[in-house]
Amino acid sequence: MPDPGAARSPVSGDGEGRGASREVAVAVALLAFGVLLWAGNWVIGRMIRLDAPPGGLTFARWLIAALALSLLCARDLGRALPHVRRHWGILLLLGLLASVLQHMPVYLGLQTTTATTASLLNAITPVFILLIAWVMLGERLTSLVVAGVVVSMAGAVCIMTRGEPATLIRWVLNVGDLWILLGTFSWAVYTICLRWRPAELRPMTLLWAISVFGAACSAPVALVEYGLGQRVIWSAPVVASVFYIGLCSTVLAYACWNRGVQVLGASRTGPFMYLMPVYTPMLGWLFLGETMEMFHVVGIALIFFGILLTRLAGGGAKPAA
Numbered sequence: 642m643p644d645p646g647a648a649r650s651p652v653s654g655d656g657e658g659r660g661a662s663r664e665v666a667v668a669v670a671l672l673a674f675g676v677l678l679w680a681g682n683w684v685i686g687r688m689i690r691l692d693a694p695p696g697g698l699t700f701a702r703w704l705i706a707a708l709a710l711s712l713l714c715a716r717d718l719g720r721a722l723p724h725v726r727r728h729w730g731i732l733l734l735l736g737l738l739a740s741v742l743q744h745m746p747v748y749l750g751l752q753t754t755t756a757t758t759a760s761l762l763n764a765i766t767p768v769f770i771l772l773i774a775w776v777m778l779g780e781r782l783t784s785l786v787v788a789g790v791v792v793s794m795a796g797a798v799c800i801m802t803r804g805e806p807a808t809l810i811r812w813v814l815n816v817g818d819l820w821i822l823l824g825t826f827s828w829a830v831y832t833i834c835l836r837w838r839p840a841e842l843r844p845m846t847l848l849w850a851i852s853v854f855g856a857a858c859s860a861p862v863a864l865v866e867y868g869l870g871q872r873v874i875w876s877a878p879v880v881a882s883v884f885y886i887g888l889c890s891t892v893l894a895y896a897c898w899n900r901g902v903q904v905l906g907a908s909r910t911g912p913f914m915y916l917m918p919v920y921t922p923m924l925g926w927l928f929l930g931e932t933m934e935m936f937h938v939v940g941i942a943l944i945f946f947g948i949l950l951t952r953l954a955g956g957g958a959k960p961a962a
Contacts, residue, residue: 668904672913675897680920682890683759685882687751692879694871695748696862698886701873703740703855705887706895710849721846728839735838736854738831739895741862746824754817762821764797764918767911769829774907777833785950786909793915793947796940804936832910835902844903848895915944 686698693701711718725732750759767790802808838847866872873879902910919941 664904668901671897672901672905672910673916675894675901676913676916677920678889678894678897680917682886682894683747683751683763683917685886685890686748687759689879689882690748690752692874692876693748693883694866694873695745695752696859696866697871697873698748698883699740699745700856700859700863701883702744702886702891703736703852703859705884706891707849707852707856709888709892710845710852714843714846714849717843717846718849721842721850724839724841725850728842731834731837731839732850733854733858735831735834735851736856737858738827738834739851740855740859742827743824743831745859745862746820746827750817750820750824752817754815754821759817759821762818763825764794764915765822766825766829766832766914768794769826770832770907770911773829773833778836789912789947789950791947792950793912793944796943796945796947797915797918799936799940799943804934804939829911832898832902832907835899836907838899844896844900848892848899851895852891912944912947915947919944 689698714721747759771787771790798806842850873883898910901913
């Protein structure tokens with residue numbers, strides 16, 4: 642069975658080569674758009690942290706996604722269910738990684754740490770992806786991929802420290818930071834594990850299965866929270882925020898990311914997470930009236946240059962002999 646998580650090689654023939662190039666270009670655009678949608682999730686998660694406990698918010702997110710995808714994939718579910726039963730183990734793992742082990746720690750962390758610190762910690766994701774790919778898969782990474790990750794991370798640090806990297810010396814981790822790191826590590830593992838996704842499932846059907854398992858995994862935690870009196874305080878802004886998180890930051894963003902990983906491979910998609918600290922100040926500029934500083938421009942340039950290096954790397958990671 643071909644590895645769906647590995648990057649596709651260029652094919653011979655001018656027409657086929659152009660088709661492969663278009664596919665890669667589309668994958669790059671989808672990854673960039675997906676990260677933009679996730680940037681909105683981080684902003685909203687911080688905004689409604691006092692009105693929505695982490696377990697309840699995570700459960701609502703994946704329940705909305707599962708219901709929406711059930712409607713979108715209704716015609717395909719009958720054919721997909723036998724494959725879901727056959728591959729329930731990997732689908733359960735993906736759902737667990739995406740819900741309880743990724744989003745719940747993020748929402749917990751945003752209660753006690755700043756969005757700036759959380760974004761900087763999230764920028765470690767590509768490093769985690771490279772290390773996990775090396776340990777779990779025996780991948781031997783090309784120098785261009787490593788260089789791209791280093792350059793992009795330098796851009797992220799430039800933005801998060803406002804052009805003063807020396808401030809990292811005074812940075813002390815708190816409990817919220819540790820929760821963010823757990824969510825970041827889980828996301829890296831999820832990205833690696835996508836290579837074992839059931840090849841029989843179409844992309845949206847795969848996301849439906851992950852959403853169902855994600856909702857099932859987060860439901861017990863939400864029930865415990867509810868029993869302890871930690872409940873969502875519903876209001877119009879909270880309802881709108883939850884639907885954005887469930888539909889845009891889950892259905893659309895995960896569909897974009899899963900497709901990007903399928904086409905480019907995990908190692909080459911990791912640096913796209915560095916776009917998070919690019920989008921965050923842009924969203925602040927558009928919606929909060931915040932100003933763009935020179936360190937934003939320098940950091941954004943470094944991030945895009947790092948992503949370009951990973952694109953020039955071709956296959957990204959080489960399998961060990």
